[in-house]
Amino acid sequence: MTETLIAHPGARLPEPGPLPNRLQLTDDGQLRHMLTIEGLNRELLTEILDTAESFANMNEKAVKKVPLLRGKTIVNLFFEASTRTRTTFELAAKRLSADVLNVNINTSSAVKGESLLDTLRNIEAMNVDMFVVRHEESGTAHFIARHVAPGISVLNAGDGRHAHPTQALLDMFTIRRHKGDFTKLKVAIVGDILHSRVARSQIHALNILQTGEVRVVAPCSLLPANVDQLGVHVYNDLDAGLKDVDVIIMLRLQRERMEHAHLPSEHEYYQLFGLTSRRLQLAHPTCLVMHPGPANRGVEIESAVADGPHSVILEQVTYGISVRMAVMSMVMGAHQA
Amino acid sequence: MSVLIENARILDPVDGYDTIGSLCVQGSEILARGQAPDGFEPRRRIDASGLWLIPGLIDLAARLREPGQEHKATVASETLAAASGGITSLVVPPDTEPPIDSPAEVELINRRARQACGVRVYVLGALTHQLEGQQLAEMAALMNAGARGVSNANKPLASLLVLRRALEYATTFGLTIVLSAQDPALTGSGCMHEGAVSTRLGLAGIPEAAETAALGAILALVEQTGARVHVARLSTRRGAEMIAKARAEGLPVSADVAAHQLFLTEVDVAEYDPNCHVIPPLRVQRDRDGLRAAVARGEISAICSDHQPHEPDSKLGPFAGTEPGISALETLLPLTLRLVEDGLLSLHDALARVTTGPAEILGFAQGRLTPGARADFVLWDPATMQEVHREDWLSAGHNTPFFNWTFSGQVRETWVAGRPVWTRPSEDTA
Structure with a gap:
């Protein structure tokens, strides 16, 4: 199938190649955009994690700044509320010496007037170098990457239910720091898989890194169709799903899941799928507990677990900066190469 | 001459x-x-x-966008496109703006068609007032103005009771009722087939049951009322099987399929290609093959274009927010003949699906070359x-x-x- 979208004048056309990488990789396999984890290879993921490692060491020092992106302008284009992701992207950009512009757009008002493409064109006209985009509709980062002027990179900071690649990368970074080799690990992702872009990106990343076993644990009403085809073992029982796992990733449960009849109540969900101290004992004794945040205490996770010795939830936030610095510096490098 | x-x-x-x-x-x-x-x-x-x-082709579903959406297309532009694609008669669903729910809209479209290149344009009248699904439209007046049947296009009906009454009332005048089998609640905000690809792309899916559940209800009411119903735009193998069974049992039902459903699947959505955003959605190969087999056997007796022209802006955005539909008049005949090349059916059978088949469904005299x-x-x-x-x-x-x-x-x-x-x-x- 050929590209039939009306391209930006002078915009590069995606090269033929395996989906979905003809957009996000250059001819020689470097990152041009970061849209999705899907389809990246193990070498590239490892390179990102290694680069993040060097930034992590720097981030622990007194002077936390390098001039890698000096003179570059990075725009945080957020159509959906976010605190953690936006601020860590902002800090990452600043530690790379880039100028940062935060644009928060309330989608309801954006829908009425300006189209997404108009917004993009206007900001593009200010000679920016990178867009960090979050949007409630799946595929938005792909759409923007197709239409930006050559030389501008697009980083996906979350699109609908589709992908949140830097979140998955920081999760992999956290796991690698604690566990090293992925091939012997059992990882369980628990909760609302159906609506989760985080889970989709994590599943791709874990599989690319050849994780021993990737499990998803959820009631059938929160599992997407054919989820097994993503390369996971499906569990509907939390106790069974946690048995001997090395990493537990809990997902946030949105309140509206009750309104749309996915679940009867938070109470019953917590009874069946909440991570409690008792259940944690079913996992491997050195198990990590992770959560992309913000956590609903008493809905998907017990406070004692979220704050307990197994929890690396705050480390995830810290590493998010290093990982985003790595991705930003790599995509800019690909453009300059 | x-x-x-x-x-x-x-x-x-x-x-x-x-x-x-x-x-x-x-x-x-x-x-x-x-x-x-x-x-x-x-x-x-x-x-x-x-x-x-x-014989010139008869297309059972072509949006010409007039009245109301002339920024997308006009009767003049689309009838010429139809002619270039070998279509000589086409049927306009009632979801224009305003909908075709009174003789005035029928007459307007007829007048525009007379000023255009000469392709025959027919309309389906609205089944319910303003296609709102609540109150019946004035079907007799629509019929007398020239409507060839009645339909609610892709718009939902308030309840099965409204559908039952609408079928009964239309049957009074021997009108054919054209229905799309899409349960509105199961369709929800879905924008593609619910399956492996929607899961991968994170798009809200439309399950197969959105079609089969609605079709089951329609067939039950056909049996109840004896109404003559044509089911428009099947998308699933299971739906085609249900139609075949109903026809074998003697129910007065027929069905069509959009040509693109016989060639594309969910996989063609690839990386959010908005040109593959259609409702009902492209499904899986099993469905495509099942629909093809039903076309070959004549259980689906018509292939239509389901033509829905859009201006570029409608397709310029993230996938779910783009408008569904394919501009398809010019590919109906080539795609239909491709089925013959693919060895699916004989040349005559393929031609029948775009001529005598649709003619029979809405009672047209054309679609043949006999003296x-x-x-x-x-x-x-x-x-x-x-x-x-x-x-x-x-x-x-x-x-x-x-x-x-x-x-x-x-x-x-x-x-x-x-x-x-x-x-x-x-x-x-x-």
Whole structure:
């Protein structure tokens, strides 16, 4: 199938190649955009994690700044509320010496007037170098990457239910720091898989890194169709799903899941799928507990677990900066190469 | 005027006719098929050596966007596109703006059609007032104004009770009711087939049951009321099987499928290609093959374009927010004939699905080449390869996933009522 979208004048056309990488990789396999984890290879993921490692060491020092992106302008284009992701992207950009512009757009008002493409064109006209985009509709980062002027990179900071690649990368970074080799690990992702872009990106990343076993644990009403085809073992029982796992990733449960009849109540969900101290004992004794945040205490996770010795939830936030610095510096490098 | 078209391979699906010979046209009708009667003195002779002469196509679903959405397309632009694609009769669903729910809209569209290139334009009247699904539309008035049937297009009905009453009322006048089988709640905000690809892309899916559950309800009410129902745009193998079973049991139901459903699947959505955003959605290969088999067996007796032209902005955005639909008039005949190349069905059966099949569903006299029939026909050049290009495209809507597809053969001329309404520019045929 050929590209039939009306391209930006002078915009590069995606090269033929395996989906979905003809957009996000250059001819020689470097990152041009970061849209999705899907389809990246193990070498590239490892390179990102290694680069993040060097930034992590720097981030622990007194002077936390390098001039890698000096003179570059990075725009945080957020159509959906976010605190953690936006601020860590902002800090990452600043530690790379880039100028940062935060644009928060309330989608309801954006829908009425300006189209997404108009917004993009206007900001593009200010000679920016990178867009960090979050949007409630799946595929938005792909759409923007197709239409930006050559030389501008697009980083996906979350699109609908589709992908949140830097979140998955920081999760992999956290796991690698604690566990090293992925091939012997059992990882369980628990909760609302159906609506989760985080889970989709994590599943791709874990599989690319050849994780021993990737499990998803959820009631059938929160599992997407054919989820097994993503390369996971499906569990509907939390106790069974946690048995001997090395990493537990809990997902946030949105309140509206009750309104749309996915679940009867938070109470019953917590009874069946909440991570409690008792259940944690079913996992491997050195198990990590992770959560992309913000956590609903008493809905998907017990406070004692979220704050307990197994929890690396705050480390995830810290590493998010290093990982985003790595991705930003790599995509800019690909453009300059 | 009398015309003699000579040396054409005349293909008439109505009786399996396949002979190289002449077609005699007298005025707006066909006088003779095969050989000219003694004493026939044509004013004009056309040598159609090497060409096929087939009945003009009847398309059961084509949005012309008039009235109300002239920024997308017009009756004039789309009827010309239809003619270039070999379509000589087309049926407009009632979801214009405003909807076709009174004689005024029927008359407006008829007037626009008379000012256009000559392709026959028919309308379906609204089943409910403003297509709102609550109160019945004035079906008798619509019928008297020329509506060929009634439909609620893709708009939902408030309840099965409204559907039951609508079927009963339409049956009073012998009207055919055209229904799409889509349960609105199960469809929800879905924008593609619910399956592996929607899961991968994170798009809200439309499950197979959105079609089969709605179809089950429709068939139950057909059995209850005896109404004559045509189910529009099947998308699932299971749905096709349900129709086949109902027909075998003698229920007065028929069904059609959009041509793109016979060639594309969810996989073609690839990386959010908005040109593959259609409702009902592209499904899986199993469904595509099941629909093809049902077409081959005649259980699905019509293939339509489900033409929905859009202006570029409608398709410019993240996938779910783009408007669904394909601009499809110009690919209906090439895709239908591709089924013959694929070995799915005979040439006559393929032609029947776009001529006699749809004619039977809505009671049209055309769609055949027998003496006395309307002189609506197409001269098809089977020897010239045709690559579909934006530059040659006549529809105002450029939203098609079929650009750059190559087809064997192309339309040379299209005639309606004994006169040519479209002729391929000569530089193309050189």
